Amino acid sequence: MRSQLADLFYKNAAEMPDKQAIWCDGKTATYQEMANRVSRYSNYLVAKGVQYGDHVAIPMNNSIESVALFFSAADLGVCLVPLNPTLPLESIKVAMKSGDMKHLIARKSFLNECEKKGGVDVPGITVCLDGEFEGAFPFSEVATMPTTRPACENIKGDESLILTMTSGSTGTPKPIDISQQNKIDRSLAHIRVYGLVKEDRILAATPLYHSLAERLVIMPLLLGATSILLPRFTPALWLKCAAEQKPTFTIAVSAQLAQILELLKQENTESIDSFHTIVSSSALLEEKVKLELIDRLQCEFHEMYGTSETSTATDICFQKARNKQKSVGLPFDEAEVKILRDDEDTECAVGEVGEIAVKSKLTCKGYYKLKNMMDMATTEGLFRTGDLGYMDEDGYLYFAGRKKELIITGAINVYPNDVDAVVNQLTAVEECAAFSYPDERLGEVVALAVVVKEDCELTERTIKTYCAKNLADFQQPHKIFFVDMLPKNTMGKLQRNRILDHIRNVGIDK
Structure with a gap:
């Protein structure tokens, strides 16, 4: 069986080949161009010896190439491990070891920096994305590769697609293991909740080595919509992109939205009117900030709660629940949320602060090679998030902070x-x-x-x-x-x- 995730993308390419699939930093690709790119990448990786189940490290920048590699990995049953390229070399090495990296795909600047500091060794191949580097295969060879999909018929859907690196309180990497089916299910859930359609233009403005941006670039290409990928975030770049590319939906980090609002307040800032929905994540925004954003952007404003392990668990629309302004919403259909007492499995009463626990069909496979750690964090299928909160009498969740804080x-x-x-x-x-x-x-x-x-x-x-x-x-x-x-x-x-x-x-x- 072929990869269902890749199939959904290729189906869209077959049905609307000339539609814009993606924009990033002034570059664009239609669905057909993107499909050709994904196929060439897949054939290139196979030709260089990358096999089903291999783990590939990629110090990830926001680019069309990076997005195409997600779909190539899915089609081959390969697992990508996106890394923050600005991390110290020792942190990179620790992350690569914890994720069992076999291959490395990186830009020349990253490889040069690594060489100055002792280098990074992988048992498989090293690929240089943008030029030539001693000991590395040049990625430019993809231009000679066929645009037909390579034969890979053994994909079941539970294969690891992405290992997202997160750290516990000790700083030791905890690779969050996200399967191909996880990514499909998470995309479909968000498409349903936010009413997304093929005509949408979905903006991603966070780094691709974080799960939020991964979701925002994979989801539109499964839906048949258009992905708008900001190469890096500044409030000025975000507003320029929004004015020119006319995105209709985004999920943004609350800190970004606060910065965007400050710039919107300045004179001669171009108005933005293309969004139908903006979702704030990571921290609750002040009510006055939300009101000003709504006034200036004229769209539905949502807040969500979730973790990298569970994906989004709750959501609330500000305009539809004005009496619940300090809440992070009601659970997704896929999720069950409970508040548990500290060091106990008993459920808290209404209004009582305890640890937020989530049981969801969107939860990841676990922590890679750290099954005991995932088991310790799970009680009867409920993942204990390490976050504090409480529920009101109507089932709305309120976030109170991090347990360790x-x-x-x-x-x-x-x-x-x-x-x-x-x-x-x-x-x-x-x-x-x-x-x-x-x-x-x-x-x-x-x-x-x-x-x-x-x-x-x-x-x-x-x-x-x-x-x-x-x-x-x-x-x-x-x-x-x-x-x-x-x-x-x-x-x-x-x-x-x-x-x-x-x-x-x-x-x-x-």
Whole structure:
């Protein structure tokens, strides 16, 4: 049996060969051109000795080539392991070892950097995507390959398609094993929930080594829609792309949307009116930010909750549930969400904060070669996410923060998001984050890192006075640090567990 995922793509190419399949950084490809590219890539990999079940590392950049490789991998029953090319070499090596990489496909700049620092060895082939490199096969040879699909009839659907690298609290890579069927099921679920059709133009603006962008480029090509892939994110590039390419749907990281709004507020910024739906992920946006985005973009605004392991679990449309504005929504049809008590399997009462647990048909195969770790995180089919939340009487989920970010001061739980929400109301605050600070008497206390808006002034006394009026005694920040920036990952997501190290590294912890 052939790959169903690849079949869906090739079927679209046969039915609408001249339709635009993808745009990226000024380059485009029709469905027929994309199909020819995928077939050539597949034949090239087979010719170089890549076999069914092999794992291929690719330090991934956002490009049409990268997207085509996803479909070639599916057609061959090969597993791609997208890596962040900006990671330190040692981190790359650890990730490659944990994912059993056999082959490496990379750009010349990456291979050059690796060579300077001792190189990266793989037991199989190394391919240079954009030129020649000693010891590597040049990818330019794909031009000579046939455009017919290679014979690969043993695909069952449960083959690993992508290993997404994530890290636990120890920093040890946990490769999330996502099968071909996982990707199909996740795509179909999102197509249904957001009412996507072939006429849609779907924008991806996060790095392809993250699962969000992978979903946003694979989904349109399975649907027969058009993929719009931003080569990298800046708010200016996003707005320029939106104005010129007229995307109709996207899922964006909340931090990106906040930056986009700030630029939209500036004079002479071109209006954007092509979207019918925008979905915010990763962190709950402030209500005033949502309202301003809706006013300026004139589209449905959704928020979602999910994990890389489970995919999206809940969704809410802001305009259709105005009395649930702090919620992240109701479960997808594929998902069951429960709130479990700490270190127990018992379910929390309505309104009681506990650990969010998800049972979903969209859940990944597991952690590659770490079955025990997945088993430990699963209770009767419910994946314990490590996130805290609660459910209301109508079954809506509310996110309260990360379990490992919980501040326990004098045996009382403080949820940092609650502190953030209050301090962010100060007009001079650009952004802030509450975090745990060690204390001899209480074990830990609430500390606060604050970024002040440009051309604004803010004092510690002003913050403490405001907090005294708006927060409970146990939530009061004991220490306040003014910083130029908060530590974030490549997706712009706050890394709260790095704040203490950050303030110590910059020498402001007294």
